[in-house]
Amino acid sequence: MDFLAEAVTIRDREGSIVYGNRAALASMGFRSLDELRSRPSRVIMSDYLVQDEHGNPLTLEDVPSMRLLQGDDVDSLLMRTVHRETGELRWRHLKTSPLRDGHGELLAAVTVIEDVTAVKTAETQTRILAESGRILASSLDYQETLQNVANLAVPALADWCVVDLIDPQLRREHVVTAHADAAKVAMAERARALEGDELDPASALVRVYRTGSSELHAEITDEALQQGTRHEEQLHLLRELEIRSAIVVPMQVPTRTIGVMTLITAESRRRLGPDDAELAEQLARRAAVAVENARLHTRLTRIADTLQTSLLPDPLPQVPGWEIAALYRPAGAQQRIDVGGDFYDVFSSSTGWFAVIGDVTGNGVSAASQTALLRHGTRFASRHEPQPAGILRELDDALRTRRTQSLCTVLCARLGAGTVTASSGGHPPGLIAGTDGSVTETGPPGPLLGAFHDGRWPEQELTLSNEQTLLLYTDGVIEALGEAGRFGTERLKAFLAQHACDAPEGLLSALDRELDEFTGGRVREDDVAALALRPR
């Protein structure tokens, strides 16, 4: 049997190995059969840490040949061994069969041992990389995903997996410390707390972070531990953890290194090697991308939220002599876009109080940013221009010179004591509803803003009693789409005739409900904005 590549052993009924072929001797490190026979199996096994594929420790009694000799019906076992001294990891597949005499009496157990280290290692690596990819893509909560990835690596690849994010000032944001035993995690975190978050420039972590090159420390000596620690207690804790071997790899995204991943073996006694380093590098790279994506998302969301908040209409001021309410429903609320191309503003300037409503073509963020320009432009113009028509002229001028801007419609009104001076730039006419049931439109509009050279905007002066409400609105109201078609101006007028007795606030709430009912609660495609004004 010496010509066989697989190792073969024969164990007698007393449990002693009586034969091993050349491959068996070589794999166990014996030079002769006599040497093998002189060492009891139990002693041989004690040279190794022996586990099954699930990590459960195995004793001599668990070995298939022993179990077979005890009368168990068993034939194979996948065994994982780490040689305590060399730290070498091997996977072996043991297949055992009985050797019987002529009467069928069990004489011995013959075991064929196939070394499947290469296959098993490759399988583990592939599984870990595939799973890690899936985990990292599953959520933007990188604390959670990194913990899950670290849990993948442990104990399959190493006993410890630690992830640290590092900023350019060498400050550490610790993310994950993983180990199969929670009590040990607590110890490690204690050691880390002693170390602090300001990293020592001489440490491996910093070296790897700065150079972007991995470091393999196959055998960590006590001297190395001493050098790497600042506190007695820290050193003591690390010694207790029996650290053997470590790999430190950079977490890199295309533009920079964002942190470091460390794999450490300890109680498993395994010595890490270049293959492990390569896998760790791949794992770390994926983890880095996931973290970066998550951070980018958070940053962008924060920017979007900040910008949006600055683009939202201000709360309505108290206008002397007027009761005013506003309605604002941007489209696309599902996409977390809370601003749109519709805007309104009520403000006072040196020339008086103004109410403005407008609509920038399109919606979303780019339209919203243009509404900011219009709102500011209106306020600014009103400082020296008291007439709404004049304000529209200035806005049109400003828009026309910038062809790439969207077109917009604006209705601008100056509020007096029971009077409204209004001018419209292509905007749907305001509606005046009286408690007598009448509904009238405000005057003829000039052209929309930003399009034509020869715009002229007529102005209209209106007098309102406290029995009349002026409604300014955007086309999102009349263009709202429901089962019955578009909401339309006629329906809006009918609604107003019915609700003319309501106070502005109540009127707009009712309008909001009416639109919701009309559209059947479907997502609005266009922004809706409205102002209701009534003299006190």
Added chain:
Amino acid sequence: MQTQFRVEVQERGAGTVISLSGELDLASSPALEEAIDRVFASETKVVVIDLRRLEFMDSTGLSIIVKAQQTAEDRDVQLNVVNGPAQVQRLLSLTGVADRVSLIEAPEDALGGG
């Protein structure tokens, strides 16, 4: 409910006719923009945008027409618009666009006998 937007481009007589049908809004406007870009690229001298079968138009459609008018002026191309149904007419007139584009009754008026 909402009718699917369609745009047809046809060369006729001295120019090109762009016929629209269905509802022109934010979702369907890119199709119109694409068609208009293509037509201007073809160097035709007369363009007619036919709105007669358009059921609805909002401000996005409107701004495309306004931009088309500006492009036509820049390139010395004659742009005409055949006006659409009530809602479309109202929008064009409310915004002053009706006064500033060449409104015609039918494509033939701009294209000659062809």
